[in-house]
Amino acid sequence: MKWTIHARRSVAVVGLIGIASFASLLLNFLFYTHRYPQTAAILPASNRSDEAICHEESATKKPIKSTKLAICENPYLQPGFVWYNDTKEETQTTWVPFYPNLLDQSYSLTTLRSTREPVDPYTSDGDPYFPTEAPPQELLDIAPHQWMQDIVRHYELHKASVASETGQSSRSRQVLELEELENRLVWLRNRRILIVSDSVDRYQSEYICNRIGNGLTHSKQGRQTAAWCHIPAWNFTLMNWHIASVSPTRPSWWWVKEMAIVNVEERWTEYYLPTLKDTIGMNGKSPDLILFHTGLWDHTYFIRGPEALGQNATWSRSLNWRELRFYMQRMRMVVSMLRAQFGDDVPIMCRSVTLKRSLPSNVSILNLDRAARFVCNELDIEIMEFGEIIRGYFDFYKDTVHIDRGPLSVLWANMILWSLFRTQGGVEVRGELVKMPTNSTEVVNVAEGWNRCHNDFMNAKRY
Template identity: 75%
Template sequence: MKWTHSRLFLAIVALIGIVTFANLLQSFYRPYLPTITSLSTTNRSDVHENISHEDSASRISSGQGVKNKNLDICENPYLQPGYVWYSNTTEETNTTWVPFYPSLLDESYSSTTLETTGEPVDPYTSDGDPYFPTEQPPQELLDVSPHPWMQDIVRHYKLYNSSLALKQGGSSSRSREVLEREELENRLHWLRNRRILIVSDSVDRYQSEYICNRLGLELINSNKGRQTASWCHIPMWNLTLMNWHIASVSPTKPAWWWIQSMQIVNVEERWTEYYLPTLNDTIGMNGKSPDLILFHTGLWDHTYFIRAPEAIGGKASWARSLNWRELRFYMQRVRMVITMLREQFGDDVPIMCRSVTLKKSLPSNVSILNLDRAARFVCNELDIEIMEFGEIIRGYFEFYKDMVHIDRGPLSVLWANMVFWYLFRTQGGVEVRGDLIEMPSNGTEIVNVAKEWNTCHGDFMNAKRY
């Protein structure tokens, strides 16, 4: 009996030793194990927890190049430093945000080095001055740029119309264009039945209108006026961009208000009178909220604060900075509006705050920047991500149609691509440096957008700002 007990004791000790030794081996070799390269059959939350967050530069230096699926899935190209590439001011097809990633200055980008010509640019320049011909970025940079969703949608629209013409002509040939259209349909299927709510001003309303116009459609305005509610509905995808127009965060309509035809200014009344009647067209497939909310207010508030002294016989000073009481009031009201959105649609609805766009009048932008920073603070406190459109296009005044609004062109394509990039994320899509490594499974199924959004939400909230 004693021998039996001794053997049992030795067996237990040996088993513990084997397990301990195995754990030590695993700890030693873990850094050399292969990383996950496909997300198609894996839970994204688990993938995010297991993919290393080591510095991108060290991962790229491993020799696998910049376009690499092994990189962190929570890398937002629109939070990287970069620049807007466009071939000219009216061209829409060749427009993209070109992010600057680590290894940008490596030898693989030698084509970006300075090249000189033997002749000066014109007779008035001295010999030997460098000459930089206009050309597109190196293909390596374009390959890691965010996917051009708007270009895909427009291309599909054109091919779809051409295929209808082909059928009417009696031809049944499967041309290259037909195959391309089918490929685009497979890539865009996740757009079906989606809803985007844009609580903002006319800057974003025009951007929605440009999307509709590019697809041969018109923006529909509420019968109560375009400065109340309007929407771009795309029947092909049953996709709707709903715009709730916000006219500052003022709780009243001041006597000095410059648009007398605007009967209701304060958000609470506009909510009941203008917004709620369109609620059914705003709710997505989950039955309670849109798939994505884009929020912004600032330009109307700017005028509200600057012109306020007129109520007591004072004068407006457009170049002044806002004072603390104005900023605190603005922040309280912004927080109130976001709280109203969450109470209406649920605490888990994906919301983004768009950074403010500037006016062409440079002196007045001092106080607009005050508002932008105040709004950023509120959104950060409320755990809301920033859509950096206003920051990215800061100073691109040649693309404005007037003193305030951005015209149709490269910047409007950029706006659309950014919005669809974030909508793609709500549907479970994963893009890593221009590579669509996971597509939403089905464009008609109900997606838990809150779960998909939260997969990378913490990373994007803490992303480095340049």
């Protein structure tokens, strides 16, 4: 009897241990699958639904180990660096983002040779030597797509008389390349971008058109009113509405004598609305994308005002609360005018401010940039981080304010085209075009394409 009781107790204990072990295994399994979910593969250039491609890992490249990829990942919000090669064509310029877990990759590790031997044939003291070289191809593969490079190459191939200047095999290769570019860029056809900004962005628009044989057309009312860059081959237009600060009046001390109208409300009626027909996209009510910025004119406005009253014009001073509050209120007013004109669902981006080559004056410009970021966040508007990315690249300026044609203008083009691609329903994941817009002749709901990742980008980590 005692033996039977002990046996039953032993069986019960073993059973409890077994149940506990199974429960532990089950909990571990659930924890593992929750933390490291298995995902399906992304197929390049696929056109599947958002549900099918959301939070999927690239099975072909796996650029970053053990990283869950999502369709809502903006490469221009990641830390990174601008890569350009002085010996190559400027369209080779690209933004190289640093994604999470990048340092786990073998190509990111630097192995230094022993300092007991010369590091380089021309180095005798054994100090570390870092020769100039392009980033590893694995990094370039996950960089954002270079749309400007595609556009320029398409133009060059289309312009060239390949039939008379090359052999049959070379001509066939170029024809195939041209067709490939045509298919990849077809979404660009019939699109409209409105840029409400200053001459910094106007110059960038002009550089895009100059590279493909077109110029910038200015309104008969002057350069600082309205201008547009139209690409007939794609029926693609960049419309520029020049904004000369957020001042509600034209002060008597205004420093540009030939500028008859300063305030936005009057400029809207006199300069902007006459170009409206060339600004409206295929939906009949709005452009496909709006890029908005105001800052450099406002900076001069705040410094020159006290100077006109007999005070010292201290360019390096910090702006005060009254100035910043005024700037933010008027900035909100301009955005409200844009939304009233084109609808609340029109995609709008605010460009971060570019600094001046004159370093002392940048203190108050940075004040404006931070105030603008606050307003954009309150108005649920994303930031185009062009100004932040190029901060300090003064050698690429053409004067104290404007950025010259070159690597930075290519970067600007790639950034704005990346956002336009998104409004058309396109999805890019770490260099792969995983979802292409369907048809360039259809009316596209740009708000739908924009809103797919809008909340993610608004809440993205800022480094």
